[in-house]
Amino acid sequence: MLLRARRATALSAALVAVTLAAAACGGTTKDSNEDTAAGPASSASANPDAPLKEGLKIAFLPKQVNNPYFTVADKGGEKAVKEFKGEYKEVGPSDASASSQVQYINTLTQQGQDGICVSANDANAVVPALTQARQRGVKVVTFDSDAAKAGRDAFVNQADPEALGRTEVQLLAKQIGEKGKIAILSATPNATNQNAWIEFMKDELKKYPGMQLVKVAYGNDDDQKSFQETQGLLQAYPDLKGIISPTTVGIAAAARYLSSSPYKGKVALTGLGTPNQMRQYVKDGTVKEFELWDPAKLGYLCAYAAAALSSGQITGAEGEKFKAGELGEYTIGKDGAILLGPPQVFDAKNIDQFNF
Amino acid sequence: MSTTVLPPADTSEPRPSAFAEHSPLRRLLSWEGAITALLIFAVLVASFGVEGFADSFNLANAQLDIVEIAILSLTLTLLVVIGEIDLSIASNLGMCSALMGVLWNGGLSIETIIPITILVGALAGALNGFLVTFVGLPSLAVTIGTLALYRGLAYVLLGDKAVADFPVSYTTWPSKTLGSLPIPYPTVLVIVLAIVVGVILHATPVGRSLYAIGSNKEAARFAGIRVKRITFWLFVASGAFAGLAAIIYTLRFSSARADNANGLELTVVAAVLLGGVSIFGGRGTLPGVLVAVLLVGVLRNALILDDVESETLMLVTGGLLIISVLAPNAVTWGRERWRLRRLAQKAASTS
Numbered sequence: 001m002l003l004r005a006r007r008a009t010a011l012s013a014a015l016v017a018v019t020l021a022a023a024a025c026g027g028t029t030k031d032s033n034e035d036t037a038a039g040p041a042s043s044a045s046a047n048p049d050a051p052l053k054e055g056l057k058i059a060f061l062p063k064q065v066n067n068p069y070f071t072v073a074d075k076g077g078e079k080a081v082k083e084f085k086g087e088y089k090e091v092g093p094s095d096a097s098a099s100s101q102v103q104y105i106n107t108l109t110q111q112g113q114d115g116i117c118v119s120a121n122d123a124n125a126v127v128p129a130l131t132q133a134r135q136r137g138v139k140v141v142t143f144d145s146d147a148a149k150a151g152r153d154a155f156v157n158q159a160d161p162e163a164l165g166r167t168e169v170q171l172l173a174k175q176i177g178e179k180g181k182i183a184i185l186s187a188t189p190n191a192t193n194q195n196a197w198i199e200f201m202k203d204e205l206k207k208y209p210g211m212q213l214v215k216v217a218y219g220n221d222d223d224q225k226s227f228q229e230t231q232g233l234l235q236a237y238p239d240l241k242g243i244i245s246p247t248t249v250g251i252a253a254a255a256r257y258l259s260s261s262p263y264k265g266k267v268a269l270t271g272l273g274t275p276n277q278m279r280q281y282v283k284d285g286t287v288k289e290f291e292l293w294d295p296a297k298l299g300y301l302c303a304y305a306a307a308a309l310s311s312g313q314i315t316g317a318e319g320e321k322f323k324a325g326e327l328g329e330y331t332i333g334k335d336g337a338i339l340l341g342p343p344q345v346f347d348a349k350n351i352d353q354f355n356f
Numbered sequence: 357m358s359t360t361v362l363p364p365a366d367t368s369e370p371r372p373s374a375f376a377e378h379s380p381l382r383r384l385l386s387w388e389g390a391i392t393a394l395l396i397f398a399v400l401v402a403s404f405g406v407e408g409f410a411d412s413f414n415l416a417n418a419q420l421d422i423v424e425i426a427i428l429s430l431t432l433t434l435l436v437v438i439g440e441i442d443l444s445i446a447s448n449l450g451m452c453s454a455l456m457g458v459l460w461n462g463g464l465s466i467e468t469i470i471p472i473t474i475l476v477g478a479l480a481g482a483l484n485g486f487l488v489t490f491v492g493l494p495s496l497a498v499t500i501g502t503l504a505l506y507r508g509l510a511y512v513l514l515g516d517k518a519v520a521d522f523p524v525s526y527t528t529w530p531s532k533t534l535g536s537l538p539i540p541y542p543t544v545l546v547i548v549l550a551i552v553v554g555v556i557l558h559a560t561p562v563g564r565s566l567y568a569i570g571s572n573k574e575a576a577r578f579a580g581i582r583v584k585r586i587t588f589w590l591f592v593a594s595g596a597f598a599g600l601a602a603i604i605y606t607l608r609f610s611s612a613r614a615d616n617a618n619g620l621e622l623t624v625v626a627a628v629l630l631g632g633v634s635i636f637g638g639r640g641t642l643p644g645v646l647v648a649v650l651l652v653g654v655l656r657n658a659l660i661l662d663d664v665e666s667e668t669l670m671l672v673t674g675g676l677l678i679i680s681v682l683a684p685n686a687v688t689w690g691r692e693r694w695r696l697r698r699l700a701q702k703a704a705s706t707s
Contacts, residue, residue, distance in 0.1 A: 027465030124520035125609035
């Protein structure tokens with residue numbers, strides 16, 4: 001018994017010793033790590049006059065299948081693929097974890113697709129598989145959520161942070177006659193997206209001297225917390241004129257509070273929301289206008305970008321132009337980014353045309 | 357699959373041991389034989405029926421997709437054989453992965469991070485082992501608890517961020533293959549580990565004592581087997597293997613995240629049970645489990661390649677799990693019925 005206990009102790013000690021020895025030896029660390037991932041260089045040159053090929057196989061790989069947002073986006077892609085007489089398909093995992101898309105990318109590569117439109121669950125986890133795909137001639141366009149540059153030819157960006165931030169202030173200014181105290185109900189204090197938008201909102205507010213930002217509250221993208229924060233804002237500032245909530249969770253919770261409170265119709269609310277979440281509040285008069293991008297157009301543009309790449313019209317380099325069906329001409333920006341355009345504003349008149 | 361498929365030694369007559377029977381016919385009729393036949397059948401159907409399956413690029417990727425499942429199933433097999441279970445393996449993997457991210461951000465070298473990760477995985481396993489053996493709690497309850505605990509710690513370590521800037525020389529290692537053969541390096545590692553674990557389980561006194569513990573803990577203890585000590589160290593090994601799997605997972609995807617391998621424990625449990633290991637302990641072989649892991653991998657790969665929807669995929673995995681648990685019991689039940697009827701007939705004829 002004693003002997004065995006001793007042996008176990010010795011084993012543990014040996015393990016620790018090995019660990020410490022390895023620690024002392026040094027090796028490859030973050031600081032010494034010079035090698036960076038590089039994707040296959042696009043050596044081909046673009047021919048803007050090349051016709052769109054027929055019969056292109058374009059596959060959509062959303063973050064998660066059966067997610068309403070991606071169902072709408074992929075339907076937009078399907079419409080585009082039909083227009084240029086290609087073969088469309090949608091595949092994907094049922095969970096949105098980091099690695100779940102990799103198996104699908106590998107099989108799409110194996111199936112010899114011409115283009116993949118993918119919304120990456122993890123910017124880096126998909127890169128090795130996408131790099132393999134590109135080495136085998138598959139064109140990769142990311143949409144909604146980008147992958148690291150080495151993994152894709154182009155990125156269809158749904159919204160410019162500057163446009164989103166500024167237009168939300170403009171929407172609210174219009175609703176409250178450019179006068180009064182306003183507040184922002186954001187997600188978390190360290191949400192990169194939201195903070196970038198809020199910076200642009202503050203800058204845009206300089207143009208409206210009558211409007212005063214009194215507080216930025218955080219609902220942590222949690223329905224209950226956002227609901228309580230809205231309640232708190234109105235108790236602290238009874239003369240509040242408007243709220244901007246640049247998060248779909250926040251705006252829905254704030255609308256729910258306002259719609260059942262005496263502030264309904266008196267305090268304006270705008271921000272980023274989905275039509276299905278906001279429909280009832282637009283119809284009962286709680287909310288006049290809010291905005292988001294149109295996911296159907298996002299998928300549509302992504303499919304055209306993939307087709308233009310596969311047909312050799314573009315290579316993904318900055319400044320190249322291509323036509324995206326009914327959306328018109330697009331120019332590739334910095335780092336292969338293609339900007340969809342100004343956000344879509346939803347109001348009582350148009351909200352029933354959207355389902356997501 | 358025919359209805360004559362029997363799990364190994366699932367007989368109601370008292371027999372000395374399942375391993376006394378080595379006749380080729382028995383082996384063919386055994387559970388392992390049946391699922392090996394199923395694997396061969398699946399591979400043949402996929403090779404001829406699914407375009408692009410039997411391609412070296414695809415075969416190599418298909419192996420990478422089951423590397424972590426294979427590693428975790430090795431130690432889980434031993435634990436289930438002694439009648440215990442470890443449901444915290446995938447959470448432990450996630451925690452170790454998050455830890456790798458934190459250590460790498462902290463400026464440690466990969467060469468240092470690798471042993472530390474395995475050590476921490478082993479420590480997490482030791483906590484399970486301690487609670488099961490020395491506190492005397494059931495392993496199902498303990499590891500459901502640590503399943504949540506380790507996943508929680510993973511989020512404490514890394515939040516919802518990802519660490520991705522691992523050196524390319526390490527992140528490309530898992531997809532490198534042995535020369536021109538479609539065998540990626542991690543497969544070689546799995547084969548080596550499987551041989552070691554297989555030899556321990558099937559060719560050493562320790563392995564025989566594992567079956568003894570699984571058949572009857574008390575009897576094993578009276579026979580002089582150090583049940584607690586063995587149980588404890590198996591949990592430690594299970595944790596260390598989770599740490600090892602975390603290293604491969606993290607480097608393979610070049611992404612250390614708290615949600616890595618979320619829910620993978622169920623696939624591993626499914627593979628172990630499908631491999632013929634009895635959930636009640638005392639029964640099952642490592643080759644059976646490895647064949648089951650391959651079968652799960654082949655089915656997933658072929659179905660995805662054939663554009664089967666992910667819901668159907670879950671249905672297939674779930675279906676296999678139910679079959680693997682139900683079939684042995686159904687056979688036992690059928691035999692018992694048959695034996696009772698025979699006894700009743702005998703009694704009727706003698707009276």
